[in-house]
Each structure stands twice: as structure tokens, then as C-alpha cells.
Amino acid sequence: MTNNLQLNAEGKLKHFLSIEGLSKSLLIEILDTAESFASMSEQQVKKVPLLRGKTIVNLFFENSTRTRTTFELAATRLSADVINMNIATSATSKGESLLDTIRNLEAMFVDMFVVRHALSGAAHFIAQQTAPHISVINAGDGQHAHPTQAMLDMFTIRQLKPDFSSLRVAIIGDILHSRVARSEIQALNTLGAAEVRVIAPKTLLPAHVESLGVSVSHNLTAGLKDIDVVMMLRLQKERMSSALLPSESEYFKCFGLTEEKLKIAKPDAIVMHPGPINRGVEIDSKVANGPQSVILKQVSNGIAVRMAIMAMAMQTAPGKSPVTGAVQ
Amino acid sequence: MLEIPELLNNLEAELKQLIDQRQLLNPLMLGIRTGGVWIAEQMHTRLAISEPLGLLDISFYRDDFSQIGVNPKVKPSHLPAHIEGRDIILIDDVFYTGRTIRAALNEIFDYGRPNQVILGVLIERDGRQIPLNPDCVGARIILNTGQRIKLTGPEPLTIHLETLAKEA
Numbered sequence: 001m002t003n004n005l006q007l008n009a010e011g012k013l014k015h016f017l018s019i020e021g022l023s024k025s026l027l028i029e030i031l032d033t034a035e036s037f038a039s040m041s042e043q044q045v046k047k048v049p050l051l052r053g054k055t056i057v058n059l060f061f062e063n064s065t066r067t068r069t070t071f072e073l074a075a076t077r078l079s080a081d082v083i084n085m086n087i088a089t090s091a092t093s094k095g096e097s098l099l100d101t102i103r104n105l106e107a108m109f110v111d112m113f114v115v116r117h118a119l120s121g122a123a124h125f126i127a128q129q130t131a132p133h134i135s136v137i138n139a140g141d142g143q144h145a146h147p148t149q150a151m152l153d154m155f156t157i158r159q160l161k162p163d164f165s166s167l168r169v170a171i172i173g174d175i176l177h178s179r180v181a182r183s184e185i186q187a188l189n190t191l192g193a194a195e196v197r198v199i200a201p202k203t204l205l206p207a208h209v210e211s212l213g214v215s216v217s218h219n220l221t222a223g224l225k226d227i228d229v230v231m232m233l234r235l236q237k238e239r240m241s242s243a244l245l246p247s248e249s250e251y252f253k254c255f256g257l258t259e260e261k262l263k264i265a266k267p268d269a270i271v272m273h274p275g276p277i278n279r280g281v282e283i284d285s286k287v288a289n290g291p292q293s294v295i296l297k298q299v300s301n302g303i304a305v306r307m308a309i310m311a312m313a314m315q316t317a318p319g320k321s322p323v324t325g326a327v328q
Numbered sequence: 329m330l331e332i333p334e335l336l337n338n339l340e341a342e343l344k345q346l347i348d349q350r351q352l353l354n355p356l357m358l359g360i361r362t363g364g365v366w367i368a369e370q371m372h373t374r375l376a377i378s379e380p381l382g383l384l385d386i387s388f389y390r391d392d393f394s395q396i397g398v399n400p401k402v403k404p405s406h407l408p409a410h411i412e413g414r415d416i417i418l419i420d421d422v423f424y425t426g427r428t429i430r431a432a433l434n435e436i437f438d439y440g441r442p443n444q445v446i447l448g449v450l451i452e453r454d455g456r457q458i459p460l461n462p463d464c465v466g467a468r469i470i471l472n473t474g475q476r477i478k479l480t481g482p483e484p485l486t487i488h489l490e491t492l493a494k495e496a
Contacts, residue, residue, distance in 0.1 A: 012397065029400050036387070036402035043404065045438045048388035050398070308398070315397035 005127055013312045015127040015136045018145040019186035027154065027190055033308035034155050034301070040077070041304065050311050051080035054111040058084045059101075059126075060139070061117040066275050066299060067139050067149070071114050074306035083110070098122070099129060106131050112314065113137070120144035120179075135313040137306075143179050149274050150183035152305040154191060156298050157229055160270055164188070168195040168226050170265070171214075173233030173255060173282050174204045176244075180274045181233055182212070189213045199223035201255065203244040220255050224264040232257055232273045232283050248281050258284045262292065270294045332485045335450050335466030339367070340374045342464035343417065343448050347375070350444070355415045358382040360432055361403060363421030366482040367450050371419055382407050384418075389431035411440035421479040423449040423465070426458035451487070453477055 006021060008014040013026065040046060056075045060068055068084065075082045085105075096104075105113070112135045115123045120142030127136040140146040161167060169188055175181045175198050188196045196214045198205065209216055217223030224230070235251060245251050262271065271283075271293045279285045288295060347355065357377050359368025365383055372381045387402040418432060429447060436442065448464040453471055471477065471489075478488045 032400035033398050036398070036400065036404075039404035040388075044407070044409065047438070049434070050388055050393050311393075311398045315393065315395075 005124065012315065013309070015123075015138075016147055016309050016313055017123050017127060017136065017138045019147045019150055019183050019190060020145075022190065024190050024192070027151070027187065030151055030305070030308050030312065031155050031158055033312060034151075034305040037077075037307040037311075038155075038301065038304035041300065047077050047079060049079045051075070051078040051314055054080040054314060055109065056080045056082050056112040056114060056310070057105055057110050058082060058139075059087070059105075059113050059115045060085065061087045061115075061122070062140070064116055064139070066302070067116065070299070070302040071137075071139060071148075071306050074303050074310060075114075077303070078307055078311060080112075080310070098125070102126055102130055106134065110134065112310065114139050116140045118142055137309060137313065140179055143177055143182075145183045146179040146274075147183045147187075148302070148306055148309060149180050150187040151309065152298060152302045153184060153231070153272060153274070154187050155301050155305050156272065156294055157270070159297075159301075160294065161228055164191045164193050167193045167228050168197065169193055169229040169231060170197045170199055170223060170227045171231045171233065172199045172220065172223075172257065174236050175200050175209065175233070176204045176206050177236045178233050184231060185212050185214055197223060197227070199255070201245070201251075220257075220261055221264060224261060227265040228269055230257065230262065230265055230269055230271045232271065234274070234276060235278055235282050237278075248278075252281055256280070256282055256284060257287050259286050259290065262287055262290075272298060274298070330451070330467060330469070330487050330489075332487065336367070336370055336374075337466075339448055339450055339464055339466040340371060343371060343375060343446075346446060346464055347417075350415070350446075352415045354379065355417050355446075356382060356408060356411075357417045357419060358384050358407070358432075358436070360418070360420045360428060361385045363479045363481065364419050364449075366479070366485060367421050367448075368419035369482070371417075371448065377417075379408065384432055384435060386428060386431040386435055389435045391427060391431065405435065407436075407439050411436060411442055413440075414442045416442045416445045418445055418447050420447075420449045421451065422477055423447075423452040423462050424455050426456050426460040429460050430458050450479070451477060 006015045006017055058068055058071055072082050113126060114137045115126055116139040122141045123136055123138035138145055138147055171181050171184055185196050197217060198209060198214045199217045199220055202218060269292060271287055273295045277283060277288055356379055357368055357372050359365035359381060361383060368381055383406040385403050385405050387399045447462045449462045450466040452462050452465045452468045474492045476490045476492055480486050
């Protein structure tokens, strides 16, 4: 059910909610399509008319700068009209339910929702409830998934290391609270990475983490050996309700990525971080700004990948009316 | 009946005549991917145009996007920095409905306002759906219903006349 929800009757992308349930070939199609849009960023005119006349609502129930901005840029480069809903000052804070908010926006003839929500499953819920012509893109839901972040990271990795089958990737830090980590693990496994290794203290790992298809290490020094891609995660202070760590400085000492520790990974390893960075907490400034860091490349690629996903989700089946879904 | 060398000669002659007639001193030639680029490369050499050939990929400007979706292998367009005020010679392989040229013109005009645009195609076939016409052609042909013409290349350039199976 949840798997099919993302695809239309022809097996094409309709909603983009989670990496789970999407085939390797579909992920590759997203990456290939993004490649086309990436070259556009270097052109004098960075705009194409693919989604002209479409209205996209950025529905952010949780704060975001990078994700919302790149979604907005991606939509405007596709010539769509974009509305940014500032939920903190909207009807939700006056007590309106999520479903009522959605119904009201539907009544304004919108075509796509880009949703970020603090609750896991919010984007799924909206996709299930919304009118059939509307597409829903998950821009991060609770601790569940952040699939566009995973795809832009796959895109960035593929630019530099095209062969996933020989790739050893380490994901380091707060796996427990990280929707990014879950989506990355699913994407890497779907694309056939040789190894996905999570490195974290026991308190920041979910129970039975091995069942996600990863190997586990609790020691950064030992864990970085033979690694091609180092993915750092942000220490999510705002989600840390109980005392899972002694202190930030203690964390940096054990799990912070420094130039010294990076030397343990392969010499051509790349360093990634989904942002925002806590310098001196999970990553040393010298590494974040260093030659192996691709952090800003990730941000640029976010635009092309989000363009690809939005364009793919907005294509309607041949011969069908986008509004009623009926054959004309 | 359709011989590539002859078609190329015809197109070259027509283009040459129009360039002389309109006294174009420094035209800019653009080829539409993929087939149009092969023809444009030939014309670019034969007409000794000094400025490098521009490449146009109109995939993002197609009017049937909502039906067929995005082609994941779109290559970037390479247009020179200044389209404004230029005399442009646009080249494609087969002129059929006119929709490709509509898309190409839209893309060109997104980059600036050219002084004029001349359209040259290797083959013009019947079936126009948009009020556009090529200025220079290698040959004009009329096909039977269900027939389609296709160019493969670049080496060798070959014309294929295909008969499509009737649609169910």
C-alpha cells in the first residue's frame, strides 16, 4: 500500500514520500534526469517552461532554510508558481487541523504539496487524503524519511564515484533521530553499495539497526578504515530530550571528524554533511572547509535533483486528464 | 529517390542564396539536437561560417511534456552569450508538424531578441500543425498516412522511410 502510493498506474512517480519501495531503475532515472537539469544551472537562462501554470505549495510545518530555498528555486526554475506557507503564523496555530489546511489549499487549485512536518508519516497521510491530481513530495517527516536529501547525496556521490558496487560508505553520528540516515541507507542499499557502515555511540543508534542492512561500529577510528564516502550527521540537539550524551565536547572527542581521523579513510574519500553544520561538535571546521569536503556541492545539486523529482511527479499519464484521471 | 548528398547540396545552395540576398555578414548557425546538429555541422563547414556552431536541445521546451514526461538524457544547449540582434540560421533535419521549431524559437527568444531567424531543413514533409514554414529546404516530400521519415547518423547520414503499424 505505502509502496504503491508513490507510483501511478503506469509505474511512474506520482508522489515522492520515501526511498522505500522505489526500484533501482527509478532511482537511476531520477539521477539521470537531474543530470539534465544540473547542466542548466551553468546556462545564462536558468529557467525552462516545463511546469508553467502549475502551482506548488511549500508546506513547512517545521523550520528549514536550505531545503525550502532549494525547493523554491527548483520550482521557479521549472516556471511553476510557488507559495511558501509559513505555518507558524498560519491557521494551524489557530487550531485548524492538518486535513482542513489541506482541503482549503486544494480549494485554491494547487497542483503539488512539498511537505515538511515534525511527525513521521505526515507526507504519507497527505498523499493518501489529497485530491487525485495533486502530487506530494516529502521534504522531511519526523524521524522517518528525507528522500530528496538522500537522492541529492546519491547524485553528488555518483558525480565523483560513479560505481556504487565498489563503494563503502560510513554514516556517522546521530542515527537514532536522523530521517536523513534512514533515507540514505535505503538509497545506498537500493543502488547496490558494497557496504553501508553506521558509526555512532550506542545511545544514538536505533534498536536492531543491523536490520536496515548496515554494519555497525561504535568507534570512529576503527570504523573509518577503507571508507570512500564519509557522511556526517548533525547532532540534533533539539530532538535530544533525554541525556544520551555526556557533553558536546565529549562527543567531539569521540565522534567528531578531524583531519587526523579523516586520514584513516581512503585518501580520496569525500566528506558529506546534509547541513546545518555544528562546527566543532560533529565536524572540525578544517574538514568542513577542506579539499575533501563536498558539502556545498550537495547544496547546489539539491536544486537539480529537486527539479527532476518535481518534473517527474507532475507528468500525467498519456491520454488522461490531469484533473479527473479519466481517459479522454 | 532521396539521396543525402543531393539534399545537402540543395540545402546549401538555398541557404547560400538567402544569405547573399539578405546580405548576412556574420550569421550565427544553430543546430537542433540530435539530427539537426548533424546537418548543421555540414552546412557550417560548407558555408564557411566563422562563429562556432550553437547547439539547441529543446526537450525542456516541448509542448507534450505532460504526456510524455521528461527525457532523462537531455543534453545542455550551447548558445553564445549574445543572441540579441543576431542573424540566426536555425537548422533541423526533418520539418513535420512545426512543433519542434516552435519550441526552438521559444528557447532562442528566452536568450534574447535576434534580428532575424532563418529556418533551413534537410527534408520538409507534409503534416504541418503550426503556421510555420522553412525558408530553405533540401527536398519537399509528401508521405502516405502511417509513413514516417527518420534520419540516422552522423556517419553515415542515412534516411529511413518507415511505415508504422496502425494504432490500435
